[in-house]
Amino acid sequence: MVEETVHDWERVDRLRALADGIGRCRRCPLSRHRTRAVAGEGPPDARMVLVGEAPGAREDRTGRPFVGPAGRFLDRLLAEQGFRRSDIFLTSCVKCRPPGNRTPRRQELTTCTSTWLLPQLRLIAPAVTVLCGRTAVAALVGGPFRLADHHGTFRRQGDMTYFITYHPAAAMRFAETATAMRADLALLAARMGR
Numbered sequence: 001m002v003e004e005t006v007h008d009w010e011r012v013d014r015l016r017a018l019a020d021g022i023g024r025c026r027r028c029p030l031s032r033h034r035t036r037a038v039a040g041e042g043p044p045d046a047r048m049v050l051v052g053e054a055p056g057a058r059e060d061r062t063g064r065p066f067v068g069p070a071g072r073f074l075d076r077l078l079a080e081q082g083f084r085r086s087d088i089f090l091t092s093c094v095k096c097r098p099p100g101n102r103t104p105r106r107q108e109l110t111t112c113t114s115t116w117l118l119p120q121l122r123l124i125a126p127a128v129t130v131l132c133g134r135t136a137v138a139a140l141v142g143g144p145f146r147l148a149d150h151h152g153t154f155r156r157q158g159d160m161t162y163f164i165t166y167h168p169a170a171a172m173r174f175a176e177t178a179t180a181m182r183a184d185l186a187l188l189a190a191r192m193g194r
């Protein structure tokens, strides 16, 4: 459920407290492998939150989300549709890099999502949360279902509105996926009045 009335200063304080907690978190085995946990960044009252799978190598080193090659590709795709990265809160399902960039395990996803991601989303209360890739969709909407059949669609879950698309790392590798992700983001831009 979305938080009732959260004043701006309170939202900033509570998001900061979550980020501090994430930085110290040892609730799942991924904490053993990380350099830095990546809480996410963006406006505390963003209309759009974008959720990826997990930090990669560069994110782990810098503590910032989507700053590696996939992040740069994402910036391009967003800019093409008139979105500004600085208007979006960017984060991921798990906040610590899995070793060797493996897919996060179910327990890691459940723990991190319930402890950190959902509280972040409730505080920010965005108009839409963009789920990038199968892992983000499974963590927040459930499944299983084929991304190929559901990308470019909205899902209402409780008070949250989710939009399903591909992960930029996949779009960067496969031209067909990039085309599909571009079309998804164009649809999203139209819905958000861009």
Ligand code: SF4
Binding pocket: 022, 025, 026, 027, 028, 029, 030, 031, 037, 094, 095, 096, 108, 111, 112, 115, 116
């Ligand atoms: S991945 Fe999430 S739950 Fe696991 S240690 Fe990192 S912040 Fe904590």
